[in-house]
Structure formats: structure tokens, C-alpha cells
Amino acid sequence: MKKSTLSDPFKEAREGKGFGEMNDQNDPVVMVLGHKDVRKCAHNWKTFQSGGEEVGRIVIPSEVHIRETRQIPFEVDPPEHKGYRDLLDPWFKRPLEDAYQAQLTDIINGVVDEALEKGSLEVVEEFSLKLQSRALTLLLNIPYEESELWISWGTHVFRSEDTALDADKANILYDYIDAQIDKAIANPGDDLYSVLLASEVHGKKMTKEEVKGVLVLTFAGGRDTVINAVTNSIAYFADHPASLQRLRDEPEIMNTAIEELIRYFSPLTQMGRVVTEDTQVCEHAVKAQSRISMCWAAANRDERVFENANEVVLDRKVNPHVAFGFGTHNCLGATHARQIMKVLLTTLTQKVKSMEILGCKENIEDLDEFERKVGFDSIQVKFNKL
Amino acid sequence: MAKITFKTSDGKTTTVEGTNGSVMELAVQNKIKGIDGDCGGVCSCATCHVHVNPDQWNVTGAPDELENDMLEFDENVSEYSRLSCQLKVSDALDGLVLTVAK
Numbered sequence: 001m002k003k004s005t006l007s008d009p010f011k012e013a014r015e016g017k018g019f020g021e022m023n024d025q026n027d028p029v030v031m032v033l034g035h036k037d038v039r040k041c042a043h044n045w046k047t048f049q050s051g052g053e054e055v056g057r058i059v060i061p062s063e064v065h066i067r068e069t070r071q072i073p074f075e076v077d078p079p080e081h082k083g084y085r086d087l088l089d090p091w092f093k094r095p096l097e098d099a100y101q102a103q104l105t106d107i108i109n110g111v112v113d114e115a116l117e118k119g120s121l122e123v124v125e126e127f128s129l130k131l132q133s134r135a136l137t138l139l140l141n142i143p144y145e146e147s148e149l150w151i152s153w154g155t156h157v158f159r160s161e162d163t164a165l166d167a168d169k170a171n172i173l174y175d176y177i178d179a180q181i182d183k184a185i186a187n188p189g190d191d192l193y194s195v196l197l198a199s200e201v202h203g204k205k206m207t208k209e210e211v212k213g214v215l216v217l218t219f220a221g222g223r224d225t226v227i228n229a230v231t232n233s234i235a236y237f238a239d240h241p242a243s244l245q246r247l248r249d250e251p252e253i254m255n256t257a258i259e260e261l262i263r264y265f266s267p268l269t270q271m272g273r274v275v276t277e278d279t280q281v282c283e284h285a286v287k288a289q290s291r292i293s294m295c296w297a298a299a300n301r302d303e304r305v306f307e308n309a310n311e312v313v314l315d316r317k318v319n320p321h322v323a324f325g326f327g328t329h330n331c332l333g334a335t336h337a338r339q340i341m342k343v344l345l346t347t348l349t350q351k352v353k354s355m356e357i358l359g360c361k362e363n364i365e366d367l368d369e370f371e372r373k374v375g376f377d378s379i380q381v382k383f384n385k386l
Numbered sequence: 387m388a389k390i391t392f393k394t395s396d397g398k399t400t401t402v403e404g405t406n407g408s409v410m411e412l413a414v415q416n417k418i419k420g421i422d423g424d425c426g427g428v429c430s431c432a433t434c435h436v437h438v439n440p441d442q443w444n445v446t447g448a449p450d451e452l453e454n455d456m457l458e459f460d461e462n463v464s465e466y467s468r469l470s471c472q473l474k475v476s477d478a479l480d481g482l483v484l485t486v487a488k
Contacts, residue, residue, distance in 0.1 A: 036455065039455075039456075039459045040459060042459070043459035043460075093422070255425075255426035255427070255428070256426070256428055258426075259425055259426065259428045259430060263430075305452065305455070316428070317428065318428060318429045318452055318453075319425075319428035319429065319430055320428070320429045320430050320452055320455065320456045321430050322430075324430075324431070326459070327459060327460075327461070328461070330431075334424060334431075335424060338424065338425075
């Protein structure tokens with residue numbers, strides 16, 4: 001098996017009972033695995049809610065014990081959700097603008113050039129984290145230099161080596177965002193903090209806590225996911241030089257290639273919901289106040305929807321993947337993420353002849369019933385110039 | 387050449403002309419409000435959802451199974467819903483009227 005392979009640990013359960021079970025910190029989760037069931041649950045926000053009282057409970061592993069700030073609009077249900085989402089959507093579509101893409105191209109060119117100069121480097125810390133952090137300055141519309149601090153935090157902002165969640169570490173981020181909000185109040189500019197502080201939702205000015213909720217979501221939601229997508233892309237093209245050559249020869253398949261890699265990687269394995277009434281998923285009874293999750297990674301390998309689901313088919317034309325979620329709460333950062341992938345793949349085809357994996361440590365998520373490789377803790381790669 | 391009319395949520399009606407590509411691409415090129423085409427046309431994002439004028443349902447035809455599945459749990463779905471990334475611009479679509487779902 002190639003190093004870049006991400007196998008499907010859910011097949012048997014998905015095709016059998018249709019769900020899996022995970023005991024997350026004594027707050028069990030029924031994991032919904034099939035493509036249709038996942039979409040059905042994501043659609044039914046009344047029975048499977050995001051905005052319950054216990055902030056952080058829909059995240060798996062649960063963040064109930066490490067976070068009090070409600071992430072917005074992620075942990076708000078309709079109809080309130082719409083006011084926040086309508087405010088944020090135009091800002092998070094800015095990656096479609098030419099000027100944004102030009103700046104993103106500069107950033108990614110810089111990261112790839114650094115890699116080519118070094119020759120060999122550890123991709124997670126020295127490539128993906130840098131790329132993700134620098135690109136995030138564009139999304140927030142703040143100076144590039146701010147990324148240096150975020151890079152210095154390392155990849156593990158929310159966890160330490162021995163535990164999935166670490167409150168002290170998470171507080172570094174929350175305290176930082178508090179300080180940035182105060183700075184924006186004292187000295188407003190055209191950054192996301194200032195724009196939100198000056199905005200109204202449902203006829204009321206956004207509070208500091210609400211602004212913090214948007215920023216915590218933006219930082220947390222776009223960190224490990226983007227790092228995994230970028231790192232897995234490097235590993236994939238290192239293992240498949242013919243695919244890199246194909247993208248060089250057929251740039252017209254760029255769009256389908258991006259969607260296919262995102263499907264295959266599914267950088268976010270799952271997302272939870274709190275059940276509001278006694279009901280069933282996959283003919284399995286679930287009680288009010290319990291939790292389910294929609295397992296995007298399992299749904300994206302459903303053979304009933306995707307032919308050769310475990311293969312990367314770069315020109316897959318119909319690809320209804322749910323890697324960015326589905327329905328009301330689909331990923332707010334998807335436009336930014338897709339542009340990162342587009343610029344990264346384009347830059348690799350222009351500058352990189354080939355890459356070689358020298359060594360790696362896999363990042364395996366322990367989901368009780370399943371073990372899923374989501375990417376790498378570290379991966380040493382040699383970059384060869386075109 | 388096909389002239390296609392989009393009715394958008396702001397009450398505007400816009401008619402645009404196209405010769406090839408998908409209806410979603412045509413709408414994005416012409417900045418039709420509510421058609422984003424985030425996924426570039428692979429039937430994943432449902433940000434190109436339109437309602438076909440019922441009288442012209444025979445012009446577009448019904449969605450195939452996968453497209454239908456994606457629409458099934460979309461917001462504002464109707465019996466005349468289509469994802470416009472799956473509609474190919476051609477002479478056959480000339481005069482088509484679409485109401486943007488979002």
C-alpha cells in the first residue's frame with residue numbers, strides 16, 4: 001500500500017447495519033455512515049440540532065469541557081442561523097476575487113519555493129502549517145506578518161501530545177482572539193474583526209462574544225482541515241507522479257481533480273448533532289438528548305454513489321461528495337479551501353517535477369469501532385525542481 | 387445559441403445568451419444572484435439550484451438519479467427543481483425560464 005493511501009475503515013459497518021458507535025468521553029455517539037442517511041440527518045436540523053444549550057457538544061471529540069464560547073453560525077440553528085450566515089457569506093466568498101487569488105498565489109509560490117530551496121523538509125510543520133497560516137491572513141484581511149505568531153503555536157493548538165483536547169492550549173487561542181477584538185475596537189480597520197464589530201444581525205449590533213464565536217470557528221475549523229488537505233495532496237502527488245504530469249498536460253481537469261481529492265481526503269471525518277426527540281437512524285433507536293454524528297468520510301466512500309470509491313479518479317465528473325458537509329451548516333470556509341487547493345495544485349504543476357516521501361508518521365484517529373487515517377503527524381518529503 | 391432567462395430573489399429578471407458549457411457556468415459568468423457553482427459543476431454543492439418553468443419541464447427533462455438524490459434534501463426543493471450544472475447549454479434550451487432557488 002502506498003503511503004498516501006487513505007483506506008475506508010467504515011465499509012463493513014456502512015454496508016451492514018449502516019452505523020457505528022463511539023464512546024467519546026462517556027458521551028456516546030451513533031455514527032451515521034451511508035451517503036443518503038448522512039444527507040438525511042444533515043437536512044433534518046430540527047431533530048438533529050447544532051444550537052443546543054451545551055456549547056461544544058456537537059464537535060467530536062466533544063469540546064464541552066474546554067469551550068464556553070458558542071461558535072457562530074455553526075452552533076446556531078435556523079431561523080436565527082440565517083441572519084449570521086447571510087452576513088458572513090459575502091465575506092467568505094472573497095476568495096473568488098482576482099486580487100485575493102493573486103495574493104494567495106504569491107503566498108503559495110513562496111511556500112513551494114522554500115520547499116524547493118530546502119530540497120527536503122517535514123511537510124506538516126514546515127509547509128502545510130505555514131501555507132494555512134499565511135492564507136488565513138487573507139481570509140481575515142489582516143497583515144501577513146500576523147501568521148508568524150500562529151505558525152509559532154505549532155500544529156497542536158487544541159491538543160497536547162498525550163490528549164486530544166487540552167484546555168490550557170485552547171485558551172491560548174481564545175485569549176488571543178479576545179485581545180484582537182479589543183484592538184479592533186480601539187482601532188477599527190477593514191479586517192474581519194472590525195467588520196463584524198460594526199455589523200448588525202437581527203437588528204442588533206454584534207456583541208464581542210458573538211464576534212469571538214465567528215473567529216473561533218474560523219480559526220478552529222480551518223486549521224487541521226486545511227493542513228490535512230495540503231499535506232495529503234503533497235503525499236498523493238509524491239506517490240503518483242503520473243497524476244501530477246496529467247494535471248500539467250490537462251489543466252482543464254483541475255476542477256474535478258480538486259473535488260475528487262477533497263472527497264478522497266475528507267479532511268474532517270465527522271460532525272455531531274444533538275438529538276431533540278426519540279427517533280431512529282438506520283433503523284436504530286436513538287434517544288432525545290443523545291448524540292449522532294454524520295460521518296462525511298464514510299459517506300464519501302459509499303459505493304452506491306461513487307463507483308470505485310477507494311480510487312482517486314481525477315476526472316470524476318459527477319461527484320456529490322459531502323466533504324464540506326451538507327445542507328444548512330455546510331462549510332463556510334469551503335470557497336477559501338477550494339482556492340487554496342486550486343492554487344497549490346497549479347503551483348505544483350508549474351514548479352515541481354516530482355516529490356519523494358522519505359519517511360512519515362501517520363495520524364490515525366481512534367473512533368473506538370474504527371481507526372481512520374486522516375493524514376500525517378509528520379512526513380518528510382524531498383521536492384525536485386521542474 | 388440559446389437565450390436563457392433567470393428570475394432571482396431580488397425580483398430581477400435577466401436574460402443571457404450562451405452557446406456551450408453548462409447553464410450554471412453561463413449564470414456564474416453573468417453574475418446571476420444565487421448561482422454560485424462552488425464545486426465547479428460536479429453535483430456536490432447544490433449552489434446552482436433552479437426551478438424550471440413548469441411549462442418547459444419537457445425542455446430540460448427530469449434529473450438523473452444522483453442529481454435527484456442531491457436535490458432530495460435541499461432547501462426549497464420543488465417538483466421542477468434541477469441543478470443547473472447538469473443542464474447543458476444548447477439550442478434546445480432557447481427561451482428557457484429558470485427561477486433561482488436561493
